[in-house]
Amino acid sequence: MKKYIIAMLCLFCVFPANATTVVATVNGKVITDADITARTKLMSYQGKISTDNRRVALQNIIDDAVKLNYASNFGVNIPDKDVDAEIKRMNLPELSTNEKNIARDAVRAGIAWQVVVAKTVLPMVDVTDADIAAERAELARDRGLPLNVTLVRLVDVPESVRAKLSSPKNCDDAMRMAENFGGAPQKITAKQYELSPDVRDAIAELPKLTWSKPVNSSVFLVCDTTKTDEYKNLDKIIKQNAEYKQAMFMADQQLKQLRRRAMIVIKDERYKL
Numbered sequence: 001m002k003k004y005i006i007a008m009l010c011l012f013c014v015f016p017a018n019a020t021t022v023v024a025t026v027n028g029k030v031i032t033d034a035d036i037t038a039r040t041k042l043m044s045y046q047g048k049i050s051t052d053n054r055r056v057a058l059q060n061i062i063d064d065a066v067k068l069n070y071a072s073n074f075g076v077n078i079p080d081k082d083v084d085a086e087i088k089r090m091n092l093p094e095l096s097t098n099e100k101n102i103a104r105d106a107v108r109a110g111i112a113w114q115v116v117v118a119k120t121v122l123p124m125v126d127v128t129d130a131d132i133a134a135e136r137a138e139l140a141r142d143r144g145l146p147l148n149v150t151l152v153r154l155v156d157v158p159e160s161v162r163a164k165l166s167s168p169k170n171c172d173d174a175m176r177m178a179e180n181f182g183g184a185p186q187k188i189t190a191k192q193y194e195l196s197p198d199v200r201d202a203i204a205e206l207p208k209l210t211w212s213k214p215v216n217s218s219v220f221l222v223c224d225t226t227k228t229d230e231y232k233n234l235d236k237i238i239k240q241n242a243e244y245k246q247a248m249f250m251a252d253q254q255l256k257q258l259r260r261r262a263m264i265v266i267k268d269e270r271y272k273l
Contacts, residue, residue, distance in 0.1 A: 020032045020033060020034050021033040021268065022267055022268075023035075023036060023058060023266070023267060023268040023271060024058060024062070024264065024265060024266045024267055024268065024271065025263075025264070025265045025267070026061075026062045026065040026066065026262055026263065026264045026265075027065060027066075027069055027262055027263050027264075028263070029065050031058065031061050031062070031065075033268075034098055035061060035098065035102055036054050036057045036058050036061065037054075038096070038098050038099040038101075038102040038103075039057035039058075039060055039061055039102050039106070040053045040054055040057045041099060042092075042099065042102060042103050042106060043056070043057060043060070045090075045092050045093065046090070054271075055271060058271055060106070061102070061105075062259070062262075062264060063109070063255065063259070064105050064106055064108075064109035065105075065109075065262075066255065066258050066259055066262050067109040067110075067112055067113040067116075067255070067258075068105075068108065068109050068112055069262070070116065070258055071109075071112035071113065071115065071116050074115075074116055074119060074120070076112050076115050076116060076119075078108045078111045078112050078115075082111060083104050083107050083108050083111070086107045086111065087103055087104065087107055090103075090107075113251070113255075117247055117248070117251045121247045121250050121251050121254065122243065122247045124250070125243045125246045125247050125250070127239065127242040127243050127246060131242045131246065132238055132239055132242050134242075135238050135239075135241050135242040135245070136238050137204055137205050139238065139241075140192060140200060140203075140204040140205075141200055141201055141204040141205075142200075143193055144191070144192040144193025144194065144195060144200050145192045145193065145231070145234065146191060146192070146193060146227075146228045146230035146231045146234065147191065147192045147225045147226065147227060147228065147231060148189060148190070148191060148225065148226045148227075148228055149188075149189070149190060149191070149192045149195070149203070149222060149224075149225050150171060150187070150188070150189045150222070150223040150224045150225070151187075151188050151189075151199075151203060151220055151221060151222045151223060152171060152174045152175060152178065152185050152186070152187055152188075152220065152221045152223060153185065153186040153188060153199075153218055153219075153220050154178045154183045154184075154185050154186075154218060154219050154220075154221075155183075155184070155186070155217065155218050156217050156218070157183065157214065157217060157218065157219050159214075161181045161182075161183070162211070162214060162219055164181065165177065165178075165181075165211045165219065167209055167210060167211075168209055168221070169209075170209070170223065171187065171221075171223030171224065174209070174221050174223065175187060187223075191228065192225075198215055198216060199215070199220065201215070202215045202218075202220045203220055203222050206220070206221075206222055207222075208222050208223070208224065208225070209221065209222070209223065210222075
């Protein structure tokens with residue numbers, strides 16, 4: 001009886017009840033259930049919440065391994081001090097040892113991937129004038145450009161009146177036109193990014209001295225725009241943003257190919273598609 005009890009105790013020593021479950025391997029690197037738990041916590045600290053957090057966390061860990069493996073082909077090795085500085089900047093709460101390791105892997109992979117993209121993808125990016133115009137329009141619509149905008153707003157415009165509004169010669173002409181139709185036009189001068197989102201949407205791609213389509217029963221006309229001091233480097237920033245977006249799209253396609261070539265083995269049925 002004693003021998004049986006000792007044997008059972010030894011069995012629990014070899015296979016403890018809280019043994020870490022291997023969920024997957026990627027290029028031979030083991031990913032455990034505890035790793036996924038740590039990554040879901042990191043995601044929550046970053047405000048990234050998904051309805052399928054654990055599956056997303058596993059995919060993120062796989063991507064980290066794939067990115068680091070690919071980056072090593074280019075001799076990219078991110079120093080610990082850079083990783084530590086980024087983690088400090090993230091202002092995370094106290095982490096367990098495993099959570100720290102997972103966070104460090106995530107940060108190292110993220111920085112390494114940016115370096116690889118800058119070296120291999122960005123030089124191939126060639127944005128067109130149309131790409132830049134689209135980026136400018138998106139900026140104007142979403143956040144507003146650093147322009148001083150003078151515009152006329154006509155509130156509660158009946159459709160019968162709106163149809164009669166023609167292109168004025170200047171802002172004063174627009175004001176007189178609106179008044180002749182019985183309206184009470186408002187003349188506004190402000191930085192575009194200070195305007196409300198609905199106004200920015202209305203004038204984002206609106207040619208000067210052209211009445212907009214109705215927006216909540218109002219119509220707008222841009223009289224003039226002047227560049228602010230903030231506008232000086234805007235063209236360069238807009239081009240960089242357009243290049244970055246195109247580079248990120250190309251990098252995402254490349255990452256999908258790298259995933260397909262990686263040796264990924266899912267061992268836990270819960271994570272198999």
